[in-house]
Amino acid sequence: MTKHEKAKAFDLARREADEPSSPVVRFGAEAPLKLVSGAVLAPWQCAYQTYGTLNADRSNAILICHALTGDQHVANSHPVTGKPGWWQTMVGPGRPLDTDRFFIICANVLGGCMGTTGPSSTNPATGKPWGLDLPVVTIHDMVDAQARLIDHLGIDTLFAVAGGSMGGMQVLQWASSYPERVFAALPIAAAARHSAQNIAFGEVGRQAVMADPEWRGGHYLEAGTRPEKGLAVARMGAHITYLSEAALHSKFGRRFQNRSAPGFHFDADFQVESYLRHQGLSFVERFDANSYLYVTRAMDYFDLAADHGGVLARAFRGSKTRFCVISFTSDWLFPTSESRQIVKALNAAAASVSFVEIETDKGHDAFLLDVPELTTTVRGFLDAAAKARGLKVAS
Amino acid sequence: MTKHEKAKAFDLARREADEPSSPVVRFGAEAPLKLVSGAVLAPWQCAYQTYGTLNADRSNAILICHALTGDQHVANSHPVTGKPGWWQTMVGPGRPLDTDRFFIICANVLGGCMGTTGPSSTNPATGKPWGLDLPVVTIHDMVDAQARLIDHLGIDTLFAVAGGSMGGMQVLQWASSYPERVFAALPIAAAARHSAQNIAFGEVGRQAVMADPEWRGGHYLEAGTRPEKGLAVARMGAHITYLSEAALHSKFGRRFQNRSAPGFHFDADFQVESYLRHQGLSFVERFDANSYLYVTRAMDYFDLAADHGGVLARAFRGSKTRFCVISFTSDWLFPTSESRQIVKALNAAAASVSFVEIETDKGHDAFLLDVPELTTTVRGFLDAAAKARGLKVAS
Numbered sequence: 001m002t003k004h005e006k007a008k009a010f011d012l013a014r015r016e017a018d019e020p021s022s023p024v025v026r027f028g029a030e031a032p033l034k035l036v037s038g039a040v041l042a043p044w045q046c047a048y049q050t051y052g053t054l055n056a057d058r059s060n061a062i063l064i065c066h067a068l069t070g071d072q073h074v075a076n077s078h079p080v081t082g083k084p085g086w087w088q089t090m091v092g093p094g095r096p097l098d099t100d101r102f103f104i105i106c107a108n109v110l111g112g113c114m115g116t117t118g119p120s121s122t123n124p125a126t127g128k129p130w131g132l133d134l135p136v137v138t139i140h141d142m143v144d145a146q147a148r149l150i151d152h153l154g155i156d157t158l159f160a161v162a163g164g165s166m167g168g169m170q171v172l173q174w175a176s177s178y179p180e181r182v183f184a185a186l187p188i189a190a191a192a193r194h195s196a197q198n199i200a201f202g203e204v205g206r207q208a209v210m211a212d213p214e215w216r217g218g219h220y221l222e223a224g225t226r227p228e229k230g231l232a233v234a235r236m237g238a239h240i241t242y243l244s245e246a247a248l249h250s251k252f253g254r255r256f257q258n259r260s261a262p263g264f265h266f267d268a269d270f271q272v273e274s275y276l277r278h279q280g281l282s283f284v285e286r287f288d289a290n291s292y293l294y295v296t297r298a299m300d301y302f303d304l305a306a307d308h309g310g311v312l313a314r315a316f317r318g319s320k321t322r323f324c325v326i327s328f329t330s331d332w333l334f335p336t337s338e339s340r341q342i343v344k345a346l347n348a349a350a351a352s353v354s355f356v357e358i359e360t361d362k363g364h365d366a367f368l369l370d371v372p373e374l375t376t377t378v379r380g381f382l383d384a385a386a387k388a389r390g391l392k393v394a395s
Numbered sequence: 396m397t398k399h400e401k402a403k404a405f406d407l408a409r410r411e412a413d414e415p416s417s418p419v420v421r422f423g424a425e426a427p428l429k430l431v432s433g434a435v436l437a438p439w440q441c442a443y444q445t446y447g448t449l450n451a452d453r454s455n456a457i458l459i460c461h462a463l464t465g466d467q468h469v470a471n472s473h474p475v476t477g478k479p480g481w482w483q484t485m486v487g488p489g490r491p492l493d494t495d496r497f498f499i500i501c502a503n504v505l506g507g508c509m510g511t512t513g514p515s516s517t518n519p520a521t522g523k524p525w526g527l528d529l530p531v532v533t534i535h536d537m538v539d540a541q542a543r544l545i546d547h548l549g550i551d552t553l554f555a556v557a558g559g560s561m562g563g564m565q566v567l568q569w570a571s572s573y574p575e576r577v578f579a580a581l582p583i584a585a586a587a588r589h590s591a592q593n594i595a596f597g598e599v600g601r602q603a604v605m606a607d608p609e610w611r612g613g614h615y616l617e618a619g620t621r622p623e624k625g626l627a628v629a630r631m632g633a634h635i636t637y638l639s640e641a642a643l644h645s646k647f648g649r650r651f652q653n654r655s656a657p658g659f660h661f662d663a664d665f666q667v668e669s670y671l672r673h674q675g676l677s678f679v680e681r682f683d684a685n686s687y688l689y690v691t692r693a694m695d696y697f698d699l700a701a702d703h704g705g706v707l708a709r710a711f712r713g714s715k716t717r718f719c720v721i722s723f724t725s726d727w728l729f730p731t732s733e734s735r736q737i738v739k740a741l742n743a744a745a746a747s748v749s750f751v752e753i754e755t756d757k758g759h760d761a762f763l764l765d766v767p768e769l770t771t772t773v774r775g776f777l778d779a780a781a782k783a784r785g786l787k788v789a790s
Contacts, residue, residue: 037659136659196643196667203668204632211624229606237599248591264432264531272591273598
């Protein structure tokens with residue numbers, strides 16, 4: 001990307017904050033969003049994408065919840081990067097989340113940077129970007145915001161809620177906060193609480209952003225700058241946790257760039273270094289640094305059991321939702337043990353649950369990739385749920 | 396630490412580069428050190444500490460090789476921080492590395508910042524600190540430098556060479572480069588090559604340092620500044636990899652600082668965040684940022700098999716050294732599988748080797764901690780080796 005292209009991409013990303021290219025629902029002073037922290041947000045807005053057609057009885061809607069640095073552009077090319085949607089393997093005509101049968105919705109999360117209110121949105125009180133004056137948001141708040149969008153779309157009950165990683169946390173929160181509105185739930189590579197190690201990784205990323213002098217106490221947008229270097233370091237560190245040792249080994253091993261022997265320098269001498277640097281650089285073109293702080297913080301604060309007297313099963317008591325919990329063998333960020341805790345709690349709550357641990361060396365990122373067993377599992381679960389729900393092909 | 400104390404600690408750390416409080420051997424133009432890269436270093440110097448007494452036939456010397464951010468202050472209080480030596484659990488009268496029996500040597504590694512030539516040392520050609528003009532050094536170079544020190548001390552054969560992590564890499568290199576000079580070798584929590592994932596973690600740390608504008612292309616010392624924030628971020632990230640999920644969970648869990656509920660802010664709200672920040676801040680008081688680049692790079696380039704046609708066993712062919720390889724169950728940075736590769740190669744080379752995998756939840760850092768099974772294993776191995784070597788109590 002040339003400097004000009006970068007500047008253009010940034011302008012686009014910046015514009016997406018207040019004037020997104022996605023449809024937006026604006027909630028005014030009469031429709032505030034009360035946050036878990038006690039703060040109240042008004043006005044606020046929610047940007048989203050939809051695919052497929054809502055059927056006559058409004059029973060075929062699937063809400064996809066996106067992960068940390070994802071957004072609503074699930075199955076269309078991204079307005080900033082021009083890249084394909086992040087879940088095109090899963091969403092589309094004839095795919096498991098079949099747009100010929102289902103009405104698919106995905107909203108940018110609260111705190112994000114693609115049109116839903118976040119720290120780069122304009123603070124109505126000052127006319128300037130919110131920055132760190134935006135109240136801290138939680139997974140619970142993200143879900144409440146989505147529920148307001150679903151109300152707006154006139155949908156009472158979602159046929160399914162699905163998502164991986166932070167998206168999976170939202171799925172669990174949906175099933176807990178609005179059990180009667182979720183027919184089926186698919187938390188993938190998720191956890192019911194963020195572990196100490198994951199909080200630690202999150203903190204390193206935030207410190208990397210805040211250590212960059214261009215962060216300017218969170219007021220970089222007013223200054224016309226961005227903490228690009230700090231955010232790139234944060235992304236590089238996080239990216240390692242999304243993969244697995246086996247995946248890195250088979251993908252890069254100890255291979256050098258453009259040579260067969262060490263270069264004895266501090267440039268990217270190994271292929272894995274070059275790959276990581278690229279991950280960092282391409283990320284900062286599309287993502288807002290303050291949003292990174294907010295969404296990682298939301299994950300840190302997620303602890304569904306803590307909200308229910310320390311007993312996770314209580315979060316799902318009496319639930320009629322059908323759950324399909326999916327984990328990946330090589331995922332060390334959200335390991336299978338975390339999914340087992342969810343399954344155990346669902347069993348204790350006498351909920352309907354199936355559990356699939358998928359064998360793969362692709363690590364946490366497997367939920368985003370073309371993993372045949374994942375596709376088959378999601379398709380099978382949704383087909384059975386659709387039958388149980390009496391769903392027909394969308395007219 | 397107050398600002399004044401910090402400045403004082405920094406001055407001390409800076410002074411240690413050229414005028415260390417440890418004994419130093421200075422090698423002049425007539426005694427250059429030829430590096431693996433082809434570069435030649437002259438003059439150069441090596442700072443070290445010793446404990447105990449060398450016996451009459453000079454057969455009771457044990458060389459300890461320190462880890463990435465360690466130094467020669469194994470069993471005395473640190474001249475900069477005032478803290479106890481980093482291996483006082485293992486080294487001292489009556490301890491496994493018994494200073495009543497053995498003559499213990501530990502040298503600051505080449506590229507380090509506690510008196511051995513490193514990037515903060517004065518470049519004789521310019522009279523200024525080397526910075527990134529110092530040639531890149533390797534584990535092989537570190538070991539060659541130590542061999543020159545051992546020559547200087549008049550020791551032909553070391554009774555043992557021992558070390559954990561990067562120290563363990565040096566142990567393996569010693570046994571390969573100088574098999575006739577090593578009677579017994581103790582590589583702990585080590586590997587014969589740095590994995591792709593570990594190179595990736597190293598690169599994130601280096602990028603964090605280099606992203607700090609105070610790094611100034613490596614010339615911060617001339618400018619009277621230091622890339623403290625970048626180095627602290629690097630240390631925080633690395634520190635997570637030294638522990639284990641289980642250790643972080645039992646030590647901190649999701650406990651908050653000074654309260655029982657979330658504070659909804661970006662300060663250190665969780666105990667694990669406060670702990671990590673402390674690790675970052677205390678590290679920058681004693682360690683040089685450029686040294687961090689050099690020593691992490693040395694680990695990246697370590698690949699003992701590659702130096703022997705891709706066959707690790709060839710690195711140890713005909714070895715008479717007795718090996719004791721030790722790993723820890725919860726170490727995910729240098730997992731047991733890496734130690735097994737070493738053991739396999741030693742077996743293929745028909746070398747004498749015992750292997751102990753120690754059950755602990757303390758992660759990679761277990762080699763530095765008071766782990767009873769580690770102490771017992773090292774004591775047993777050294778006692779048996781001493782008997783085989785015909786060693787008596789030092790006179």
